Amino acid sequence: MPTVSDVAARAGVSTATVSRALNGKPTVDPDLAARVRQAADELGYQPNGPARNLRRQEAAVVALIISDVENPFFTAIARGVEDVAHEVGYSVVLCNSDESAEKERRYVDIAIQERVAGVILSPSGPASTVAKLAARGTAYVAVDRPLPGQDSDVVLVDTRLAAREATAHLIAQGYEQVGCITGPVGVRTADDRLAGYRDALKAARRRSTPKLVRRTEYKSAGAHRAALDLLSQAETPDALLIANSAMAVGVLQALQERGVRAGRDVGLVTFDDAPWAALVDPPLTVVAQPAYELGAVAARLLLARIADPTRPATTTTLAARLTERASSHRH
Amino acid sequence: MPTVSDVAARAGVSTATVSRALNGKPTVDPDLAARVRQAADELGYQPNGPARNLRRQEAAVVALIISDVENPFFTAIARGVEDVAHEVGYSVVLCNSDESAEKERRYVDIAIQERVAGVILSPSGPASTVAKLAARGTAYVAVDRPLPGQDSDVVLVDTRLAAREATAHLIAQGYEQVGCITGPVGVRTADDRLAGYRDALKAARRRSTPKLVRRTEYKSAGAHRAALDLLSQAETPDALLIANSAMAVGVLQALQERGVRAGRDVGLVTFDDAPWAALVDPPLTVVAQPAYELGAVAARLLLARIADPTRPATTTTLAARLTERASSHRH
DNA sequence: ATGAAAGCGCTAACAG
């Protein structure tokens, strides 16, 4: 593998000049610069990243730690982050924490060890995980979920309000027993969706009862069990608010198995406007979240913080939008 | 940020001993090792990755360059790669080439610059992109798509056979005019699916006509246009083979808009067993690809090649499985 | 504008 010295020898200059030329420093004679670039090309020179980062004490890389690569909501965030980061010459490495605090901590450690310029994460674990980043002065931004007790930049969706509106919509459609299937206790978005659901019940002077609420992992299988469980009760819900699209899959399966007709016997609203949401029978009413935008904003905030670590922390809240389809319309 | 010297000073040993202790080398006194670990803990020491990699001339990282993060097929591959890599202490960085040869080349360059131990990629671009890896002696494995002219390790699905079987199934169900919507020319999986489709027509002594075939990007929007186009012809297909699940979304939308009933007016088989495939109306018959397994096998091959670069190249072909549902059953 | 030389933090010879 050729090094700066090889390039320097071939171009007949010093390594310092090679470095300057290749990094586009203005203080180098154009002719020399051209000679250097040609020599580098001929040798197929590729700079040694670790050496460069060691010297510079920082890499033009941001780490994006998301809680589930298989969830389209998070991959959309990833796209937003990538597009913004690439614009300014940063690379993005995607890490999948899989909703595990342990893996999240591991990836945070790796990010620190690799001396990345910054980290964007949707926290699965306790705030203590990111405290390491703060302690080391590595810039970071939380996305989708806040970090209790940390005054970091955060980009959120107003998910509580969205849940409230979605529930209010079900109530307005005449459903009597609106239930809710949401994510695990302690995951902020799951808590907020439940809180919004309760807000709406309260506003409509309905009693909220634990019998109509189920909490489980943010996945299809958990929601499937939860739905079967809800349906096997004496008092079954006639509508459901579902906290994400993976869960919606599990719920729809459960309804099918039990011969319950979605949209007729049970009204449905689910978070996330999956590409297939309009194609199932009946088409799903959804709360569309601005996932791409979330990622893009987070990336811009991170870059700003990298540039100026003393910037005051900000909280950005984006709105979600209810898209009505047949699954929430009573027949 | 504390360094080995700081730890060494605190533990009262040399930096070499610190390095040895922290890397679990057996040649260090257990007592000393314990003292070193404690000192490291107390200081919150995190090794400097770039420095380590510079010295070691290699990082325990593999890059996974996939052509579309938003495609569940590829994220499933990613899961397979991650699980295997993590078992042996490697980290995985995910790069999204977005079906762009340009981005792919860029990520390959970055992988080389960062001196990753190996690269797994689903090639979007020409074989010349990976030639760089070969030239530098970086281990790599192609997944899902072969690299023409490169004798590298490859992990594939027997997609041509799967397409043939899927098409034969449609013919056996009594459909007369089976069409095909597949990916771009030059993308190997897209070519193979078309070839398998033609194989089946030939075997059934049907004439294959360009009028029933459309090629477009592997996305919903392209397939949507393609389907509308097919439906607006004089001779419309009464069945379709669709090359992936994103495309299926576009096709189903098109059918809805035209008031064509899927499964009744037009039989459907699509590649990829998306979680929602059984939930649409009618449930989709699919060709389920072993995506996770694909990733896991690719990772194992890569690790083997990293360990022994002289290993002969292998080609692994996994089978896909037709899952019959109502969308391909004539009423 | 260019070169010489130091040094980022770590690991691996080599000595002891």
Next chain:
DNA sequence: CTGTTAGCGCTTTCAT
């Protein structure tokens, strides 16, 4: 078993 020391490849003073 432990310490001393060199050097990975790069960028960046400092000097010219």
